Amino acid sequence: MSEYLLEMSGICKSFTGVKALDNVNFKVRPGKVMCLAGENGCGKSTLVKIISGVYTKDEGEVLFEGKKISKITPAEATKLGIQVIYQDLSIFPNLTVMENLAINSEITAGRALVNRKRWEATAKEALSKIGYNIDLYAKMGELSVADKQLVAICRALLFNAKLIIMDEPTTALTKREVDALFKTVRQLRDSGIAIMFISHKTEEIFEISDDVCIMRNGKNVYSGLTSDLTPQQFTFHMTGRELTADHFIPKNISKDPVLKVEHLTLKNKFEDINFELRKGEILGVTGLLGSGRTELALSLFGLEHPKEGKIILNGKEVHIGSPIQAQNLKIGYVPEDRLTEGLCLNQPIADNITLSSLKRLCKAFGLLKKQDLIDDGNIWKEKFSIATDDVRKFASTLSGGNQQKIVLSKWLSNDLDVLILNGPTVGVDVGAKQDIHALVHELANEGLAVIIISDDLSEVVVNCSRVIVMRDGKIVGELEENDITEEVILEIIR
Amino acid sequence: MNTNRVKRIIGRAEFWIFIALVVMCIAIQAISGGQLFEPSTVVTILRSMVVDGMFAMVCLIVMVSGGFDLSFPAIAALAYSLSCTICLNMGWCQTNPLAGFIIAVVIGAILGMLNGWIISNFKLDTMIVTLGTQTFFLGVSMGLLQLKEITSQLPLGFRTFGESYLFEVTNSAGLRSTMTTMFIPFVLLCLIVSFVLNRTMFGRALYAIGGNEVSAERAGYNVKRIKFILYTVVGAISGFIGMIRVCMARQSIPKALIGKEMTIIPAVILGGASIFGGEGSVFGTVCAVAIITVVSNSMLLIGIDSYWQDFFNGLVILIGIMISAIQTMRRNK
Numbered sequence: 001m002s003e004y005l006l007e008m009s010g011i012c013k014s015f016t017g018v019k020a021l022d023n024v025n026f027k028v029r030p031g032k033v034m035c036l037a038g039e040n041g042c043g044k045s046t047l048v049k050i051i052s053g054v055y056t057k058d059e060g061e062v063l064f065e066g067k068k069i070s071k072i073t074p075a076e077a078t079k080l081g082i083q084v085i086y087q088d089l090s091i092f093p094n095l096t097v098m099e100n101l102a103i104n105s106e107i108t109a110g111r112a113l114v115n116r117k118r119w120e121a122t123a124k125e126a127l128s129k130i131g132y133n134i135d136l137y138a139k140m141g142e143l144s145v146a147d148k149q150l151v152a153i154c155r156a157l158l159f160n161a162k163l164i165i166m167d168e169p170t171t172a173l174t175k176r177e178v179d180a181l182f183k184t185v186r187q188l189r190d191s192g193i194a195i196m197f198i199s200h201k202t203e204e205i206f207e208i209s210d211d212v213c214i215m216r217n218g219k220n221v222y223s224g225l226t227s228d229l230t231p232q233q234f235t236f237h238m239t240g241r242e243l244t245a246d247h248f249i250p251k252n253i254s255k256d257p258v259l260k261v262e263h264l265t266l267k268n269k270f271e272d273i274n275f276e277l278r279k280g281e282i283l284g285v286t287g288l289l290g291s292g293r294t295e296l297a298l299s300l301f302g303l304e305h306p307k308e309g310k311i312i313l314n315g316k317e318v319h320i321g322s323p324i325q326a327q328n329l330k331i332g333y334v335p336e337d338r339l340t341e342g343l344c345l346n347q348p349i350a351d352n353i354t355l356s357s358l359k360r361l362c363k364a365f366g367l368l369k370k371q372d373l374i375d376d377g378n379i380w381k382e383k384f385s386i387a388t389d390d391v392r393k394f395a396s397t398l399s400g401g402n403q404q405k406i407v408l409s410k411w412l413s414n415d416l417d418v419l420i421l422n423g424p425t426v427g428v429d430v431g432a433k434q435d436i437h438a439l440v441h442e443l444a445n446e447g448l449a450v451i452i453i454s455d456d457l458s459e460v461v462v463n464c465s466r467v468i469v470m471r472d473g474k475i476v477g478e479l480e481e482n483d484i485t486e487e488v489i490l491e492i493i494r
Numbered sequence: 495m496n497t498n499r500v501k502r503i504i505g506r507a508e509f510w511i512f513i514a515l516v517v518m519c520i521a522i523q524a525i526s527g528g529q530l531f532e533p534s535t536v537v538t539i540l541r542s543m544v545v546d547g548m549f550a551m552v553c554l555i556v557m558v559s560g561g562f563d564l565s566f567p568a569i570a571a572l573a574y575s576l577s578c579t580i581c582l583n584m585g586w587c588q589t590n591p592l593a594g595f596i597i598a599v600v601i602g603a604i605l606g607m608l609n610g611w612i613i614s615n616f617k618l619d620t621m622i623v624t625l626g627t628q629t630f631f632l633g634v635s636m637g638l639l640q641l642k643e644i645t646s647q648l649p650l651g652f653r654t655f656g657e658s659y660l661f662e663v664t665n666s667a668g669l670r671s672t673m674t675t676m677f678i679p680f681v682l683l684c685l686i687v688s689f690v691l692n693r694t695m696f697g698r699a700l701y702a703i704g705g706n707e708v709s710a711e712r713a714g715y716n717v718k719r720i721k722f723i724l725y726t727v728v729g730a731i732s733g734f735i736g737m738i739r740v741c742m743a744r745q746s747i748p749k750a751l752i753g754k755e756m757t758i759i760p761a762v763i764l765g766g767a768s769i770f771g772g773e774g775s776v777f778g779t780v781c782a783v784a785i786i787t788v789v790s791n792s793m794l795l796i797g798i799d800s801y802w803q804d805f806f807n808g809l810v811i812l813i814g815i816m817i818s819a820i821q822t823m824r825r826n827k
Contacts, residue, residue, distance in 0.1 A: 090706070093772075094772030095772075103698065106695060111695050
């Protein structure tokens with residue numbers, strides 16, 4: 001019996017001539033958490049799909065429990081005890097928890113009829129594996145992301161899983177939910193199951209993993225114990241460049257505030273919010289999910305309508321009833337969910353960038369010239385170093401980080417006074433994160449007033465010259481430049 | 495647990511549709527001076543529910559799977575027109591209508607297979623595909639085959655089957671009404687669809703595909719095959735319903751069902767089916783069809799000009815859809 005549960009060596013895979021995986025070697029030990037790390041597009045998902053049998057490898061050798069496996073199909077992977085929990089969790093939002101838990105094994109068993117009692121028994125068995133309790137008859141779609149994830153884990157355990165692959169499981173979770181998930185992961189690990197954890201978040205990887213495999217451009221550049229690495233080395237392996245956190249130092253803060261919020265109150269969401277924002281400043285607003293931070297941002301962009309309090313812009317009280325009014329007042333907002341709220345994926349990059357500045361580009365009679373859009377797109381492509389050779393390509397051809405750059409440039413291509421960024425780097429890898437931060441710094445120093453709403457504390461610390469901490473809809477702390485550290489913020493949040 | 499169950503029942507669209515049906519019936523009963531619950535009226539309403547109700551079942555199973563079928567009336571029309579023409583020319587079905595039904599079901603299945611093949615192989619939007627096949631089927635019937643209306647020459651077997659009845663009722667004025675035998679296939683179809691949707695893995699597959707097609711595939715369902723079977727079965731049932739209609743109307747008119755889908759689909763949505771798939775039940779659908787039938791029949795009872803029927807039908811459907819949309823929005827908050 002081998003020391004390793006899964007050993008892969010010399011794995012190669014090409015798609016129409018492009019090498020997605022180039023001689024990848026890696027090993028998974030039973031009862032350990034192995035982290036597969038790498039930036040977007042480095043080949044992580046291709047590798048996972050080879051393990052789960054969705055793709056077939058071109059070259060290389062796979063050993064599972066010491067036995068050579070020549071060809072993996074999805075059904076065989078399940079039989080071997082390999083389970084993948086995809087990022088979208090593969091759940092059925094319209095079915096009950098019970099059905100979601102039992103349906104896979106019922107299909108595998110080749111049943112034709114539904115037996116409620118058997119389904120219920122299967123579902124209960126699944127939940128008991130990690131001692132998780134939930135209403136079996138609740139609709140899946142009504143659960144929180146964290147609960148959905150636990151259901152998906154329970155479902156995977158039904159198949160006597162020996163290796164569970166989790167594809168970026170923490171993307172949509174809050175800090176507290178991540179902690180709960182990690183507790184479950186450790187529980188599974190201690191019961192002898194190998195966990196392959198895919199992530200690009202440095203802190204998480206160091207917190208949870210025993211082994212780490214780092215990939216870059218289809219090759220694995222490091223594999224070994226996590227404890228042998230420092231976070232700096234880790235980032236270096238992942239991005240291939242030295243990244244040092246670049247603290248924002250405001251250079252020219254205006255004397256008068258551009259935005260002033262007084263006693264702003266939105267029933268059940270937040271109350272009595274007061275703050276000022278000057279040009280050239282980056283203000284951080286942080287707090288747990290449900291602390292009212294997002295609602296506050298939406299109020300400033302006319303998507304929520306507080307009944308009490310004042311918003312004063314450049315010394316004049318304004319009423320922001322809709323996003324259009326907000327834009328006319330030179331306020332920009334970049335939403336949290338860039339894919340659903342911020343981008344038209346099947347539209348050219350240039351069209352996306354110019355979407356909110358069409359009025360400016362209009363010629364007589366409201367006509368647009370296609371070349372103007374492309375020129376404008378190219379300006380931002382240069383400025384943001386968006387990784388594309390042609391802005392006429394669809395936005396969907398870009399990686400997550402580059403898509404985020406498009407969303408940013410869309411707002412910035414209008415003349416703005418205030419820019420609100422909600423979770424600007426959620427789901428973005430380290431390298432692109434750095435680029436986005438640097439850009440925001442530059443913009444602030446050019447005289448833009450920026451608000452960053454984020455629960456990523458390291459992001460807040462690095463970028464913000466002032467931080468407001470919210471809890472249960474109230475401001476519970478305001479920190480100035482030198483006091484901003486993760487420890488202090490954490491203290492206040494809790 | 496118990497309060498949870500109550501909450502779940504109240505949260506379902508079917509519950510409210512049922513309440514709406516009951517409230518409406520009581521109101522109409524009061525306005526019309528007790529005419530609605532006269533045995534003859536009830537029998538008439540049940541009779542007019544048969545064809546629409548059966549079509550609604552077909553539409554329901556497609557919508558549960560996340561699809562839209564616009565072609566089922568066209569399939570039904572082509573199937574019965576062709577079947578009746580064949581029977582007439584061959585001199586079949588003078589006493590027993592069975593052969594005509596078999597022919598129509600087979601034709602329906604073949605036409606449905608065409609839908610299923612295109613949809614499952616080319617991964618196209620179902621609404622677009624069936625919009626195309628709908629026009630195509632009508633073209634086959636009118637242009638290629640030049641099928642004619644069959645009225646007085648309709649084979650006797652269809653006629654006698656259509657006129658047969660289960661029982662007879664007499665209202666206070668001495669007016670007699672008969673309960674058509676066609677009501678039995680309607681009830682059977684509802685029971686079968688309900689069983690298939692709730693108690694078979696195939697039915698659960700339709701809900702699963704309607705909820706999340708990618709997940710259904712990952713879970714191990716052969717989505718392609720399921721869709722092919724679904725549209726084939728839907729075609730076969732449509733052919734069958736077409737023959738029921740011929741028997742009841744005692745005539746075969748190739749163009750009779752044009753536009754039928756535009757009244758059936760909204761009714762199914764009113765009954766709680768989601769346009770995004772994955773939701774819907776037989777009970778809710780039957781209630782919705784009942785509401786619409788009761789409304790149109792009651793127009794006559796209360797003495798409202800028949801021009802207003804469409805107006806009120808549309809209104810009922812719009813209100814119903816808005817209520818379910820509001821419910822969905824509230825649930826998502």
